[in-house]
Amino acid sequence: MEHTLRRFNFLQGHRTDFWWVEPAMVLVGLSLFIVYATWAAFQGNHYYTVSYLSPFYSPLIYVKTGVAGSAPLWHSLLGAWPSWWPDFLPASPALLILIFPGLFRFTCYYYRGAYYKAFAGSPPACAVGAVPQKKYQGETLLLLFQNLHRYALYMALLYLLILGADAIASFVYESQIGFGIGSIVLLINPILLGLYTLGCHSFRHLVGGRKDCFSCAGAGSINGVYRKVSWMNRNHKLFAWLSLFWVGFSDLYVRLVSMGIINDWNTWGV
Numbered sequence: 001m002e003h004t005l006r007r008f009n010f011l012q013g014h015r016t017d018f019w020w021v022e023p024a025m026v027l028v029g030l031s032l033f034i035v036y037a038t039w040a041a042f043q044g045n046h047y048y049t050v051s052y053l054s055p056f057y058s059p060l061i062y063v064k065t066g067v068a069g070s071a072p073l074w075h076s077l078l079g080a081w082p083s084w085w086p087d088f089l090p091a092s093p094a095l096l097i098l099i100f101p102g103l104f105r106f107t108c109y110y111y112r113g114a115y116y117k118a119f120a121g122s123p124p125a126c127a128v129g130a131v132p133q134k135k136y137q138g139e140t141l142l143l144l145f146q147n148l149h150r151y152a153l154y155m156a157l158l159y160l161l162i163l164g165a166d167a168i169a170s171f172v173y174e175s176q177i178g179f180g181i182g183s184i185v186l187l188i189n190p191i192l193l194g195l196y197t198l199g200c201h202s203f204r205h206l207v208g209g210r211k212d213c214f215s216c217a218g219a220g221s222i223n224g225v226y227r228k229v230s231w232m233n234r235n236h237k238l239f240a241w242l243s244l245f246w247v248g249f250s251d252l253y254v255r256l257v258s259m260g261i262i263n264d265w266n267t268w269g270v
Helices: 002-006 021-041 099-106 109-120 142-169 181-197 201-207 224-234 236-258
Strands: none
Touching: 021 109, 021 236, 099 142, 109 236, 142 181, 142 201, 181 236, 201 224, 224 236
C-alpha cells in the first residue's frame, strides 16, 4: 500500500467509488460546528432560561449579572464576574471551560484520523495520493500533543457528572418538579456524551486493566466491563458525531428559547 500511494499525486488513484464524500462531509460538519461553537462561546448571553443551562457554559465559574439570558448569581461557583478579566475579551463563562472538552475532542483517536483526512489530506482516503510531505520524523509537535488525550479523559468524565447534574436540575423550576422540551434535550445530551466518552480508546484501555496485549494475557483476563465498553468503542464514530451534533443543538435550543424566538413547552407554564 505504501509503495502504491507514492506513485500517485495528491488526490489521484485508481478508485472509482465516491471516496471523497466522507472526508468532504467531515470537513463541512466540523467546520460548521467550530464556527458555531466559537460564535456561541463569545456571545456571553442567552445561555440560561427557565432552569436550562447551555452545556457550552457549564460549569459556570463566574456569572456577569445584568446580561440578557444570563444565569442567576447563585448558580456560579465563584460568584460575580472578576475585575481582572481583560477588556478585549467578552465576559463569557464559556471561554473559561470550553478548552477542556475541546481538548478531549481534538485529541480523540477517531477525530484525529477524520480531520487529518478532511483538512490536511494526510491521506484523504485509502489508496489515494496524499499531500506531499517530508520524511516522517517520529512523534513531534502535534503528535506529541495528541498524547494529552489519555489525561483529557479524566476531565471529560468529570464533565459527564456536571452535565448529568444540569440535566437533573432542568426538571425543577422554582422548587416545582416538572419537565419541558428543554429538559429532554438536556437529558439526551449527557447520555450521548457518555456513550462517546465511555467508548473512548483510552477509557477502554483503563477499564481493561491497562493491558497492551490481551492475546498474551489470555481471554480470561478480559473483564465484563471491557466487553461492554468495546461495544461503545465499535460505535465510537457514530457516537462522536451524534454527541457533537446534540451538544451544539442543546446550546442552540436554550439560546432560541432565551431570546424568545421559540417557545418551550413545559409543565410549569412559563
